[in-house]
Amino acid sequence: MNQLKDEIADNYPEVDVVIKVADLSVSNEVYQLYETLKQYHIETWINNAGFGIHTMMKDEDTKRAQNMLHLNIEALTILSTLYVQDYANVEGTQLINISSAAGYNMAPTAVIYSATKFYVSSFTENLALELRENGAKMQAKVLAPAATESEFAKIANNDKDFDMDQAFDKYHTSDEMADFMLQLYDSDKIVGSVVSEDYSFVLTDNKFPYLG
Ligand SMILES: NC(=O)C1=CN([C@@H]2O[C@H](COP(=O)(O)OP(=O)(O)OC[C@H]3O[C@@H](n4cnc5c(N)ncnc54)[C@H](OP(=O)(O)O)[C@@H]3O)[C@@H](O)[C@H]2O)C=CC1
Numbered sequence: 001m002n003q004l005k006d007e008i009a010d011n012y013p014e015v016d017v018v019i020k021v022a023d024l025s026v027s028n029e030v031y032q033l034y035e036t037l038k039q040y041h042i043e044t045w046i047n048n049a050g051f052g053i054h055t056m057m058k059d060e061d062t063k064r065a066q067n068m069l070h071l072n073i074e075a076l077t078i079l080s081t082l083y084v085q086d087y088a089n090v091e092g093t094q095l096i097n098i099s100s101a102a103g104y105n106m107a108p109t110a111v112i113y114s115a116t117k118f119y120v121s122s123f124t125e126n127l128a129l130e131l132r133e134n135g136a137k138m139q140a141k142v143l144a145p146a147a148t149e150s151e152f153a154k155i156a157n158n159d160k161d162f163d164m165d166q167a168f169d170k171y172h173t174s175d176e177m178a179d180f181m182l183q184l185y186d187s188d189k190i191v192g193s194v195v196s197e198d199y200s201f202v203l204t205d206n207k208f209p210y211l212g
């Protein structure tokens with residue numbers, strides 16, 4: 001984080017990067033983090049923190065799975081809710097939650113992870129529609145990447161030597177994913193998702209059916 005902060009300072013000296021440390025799988029720390037941010041005007045809130053577990057259910061480590069549920073679902077829900085309550089009527093604000101291609105397609109060897117991301121997708125789409133229908137100034141959006149170069153696969157597979165080139169015919173770089181994020185940010189659409197079949201990026205409104 002500090003290395004990244006120095007890099008940003010070198011390239012964009014006008015930007016002030018403030019690092020806050022919190023374990024977001026611990027609910028007290030989620031509330032405490034939000035409290036320490038009250039002094040700022042927050043134009044965009046991105047819930048990116050998350051991890052996956054690639055394993056069969058018979059081998060699942062329930063403690064690890066529980067941490068994943070706390071982080072991927074609980075922390076994201078609490079932080080989204082607090083942000084919406086404070087900023088829904090502030091012009092130009094956006095909430096962007098990071099889901100996954102596994103949040104729209106059931107993923108083998110990732111039963112629980114995939115379900116956490118289905119939660120992220122449906123929670124955020126439903127919230128986006130509620131905000132839109134009630135004339136809120138905030139927009140809520142979902143970014144749903146497929147395989148992307150990061151620490152994710154090493155952690156999910158519990159393999160520090162995990163080789164993306166060997167595992168995937170195709171995957172995105174983090175620069176490509178950052179560009180998709182900016183396309184979603186600049187659009188009026190709700191979902192920016194990577195199509196698993198050909199790794200194209202598409203912007204759409206809600207993908208789940210809506211009872212409203
Ligand atoms: N890479 C991929 O193939 C895909 C990733 N995603 C999603 O993208 C998001 C970002 O993952 P990605 O960058 O790829 O993976 P990384 O593992 O590289 O990054 C995960 C981030 O989450 C943070 N984090 C993990 N646990 C906690 C915690 N308990 N409290 C606070 N922060 C935590 C990490 O912080 P720290 O480094 O300090 O631990 C890190 O910044 C995740 O939600 C993931 O599910 C979705 C689809 C595909």
Ligand SMILES: N[C@@H](C=O)C(=O)O
Pocket residue numbers: 052099100101102107110145146147
């Ligand atoms: N789709 C990816 C992350 O969400 C994966 O599981 O490889």
